[in-house]
Amino acid sequence: MYLRSEKRILLIEDNLMAHFAAKELLTHAGFNVDGACDGTDGLSLYFYYKYDLVLLDIGLPDINGFEVARKIRAFEQARNKIPVEIIALTATPDEYPLQLFAAAGINRIFNKPIDIDSLDPIFKDKNQSTNISSNSRRP
Numbered sequence: 001m002y003l004r005s006e007k008r009i010l011l012i013e014d015n016l017m018a019h020f021a022a023k024e025l026l027t028h029a030g031f032n033v034d035g036a037c038d039g040t041d042g043l044s045l046y047f048y049y050k051y052d053l054v055l056l057d058i059g060l061p062d063i064n065g066f067e068v069a070r071k072i073r074a075f076e077q078a079r080n081k082i083p084v085e086i087i088a089l090t091a092t093p094d095e096y097p098l099q100l101f102a103a104a105g106i107n108r109i110f111n112k113p114i115d116i117d118s119l120d121p122i123f124k125d126k127n128q129s130t131n132i133s134s135n136s137r138r139p
Contacts, residue, residue, distance in 0.1 A: 008032045010051045012042035012068065013089065014060050022055070022114050029116045039063030043071055046084075053122065054086045055114065056106070058096070066104040073105035085122055089114065
């Protein structure tokens with residue numbers, strides 16, 4: 001078993017209402033959460049801190065989520081870092097083909113709003129195989 005308070009999440013979401021709601025929900029559930037409202041700020045945080053999970057909105061105003069994910073993966077590869085779990089957040093999951101998510105290095109897709117119980121299996125997956133919530137899809 002793990003303690004949520006040991007897990008650090010980077011939330012990159014440009015919609016201020018959704019950002020605030022998700023951050024409050026995650027913090028209340030016991031996670032440590034850093035937030036960014038655009039891709040540039042999100043990348044800056046990722047390059048500086050270590051995260052256990054990145055929750056990434058696809059429709060960001062400056063750099064779309066696919067490009068942010070590709071930049072994270074390039075950064076990790078250049079530094080031989082263990083890849084972080086990246087979850088795409090989208091209100092319209094069927095808008096893009098699954099291959100686009102996979103090509104960007106995105107591990108899973110969650111429908112908005114975030115379901116906290118969907119995160120628990122992700123951290124457990126690091127040590128054992130579990131079923132993934134119906135709120136997520138793997139590309």
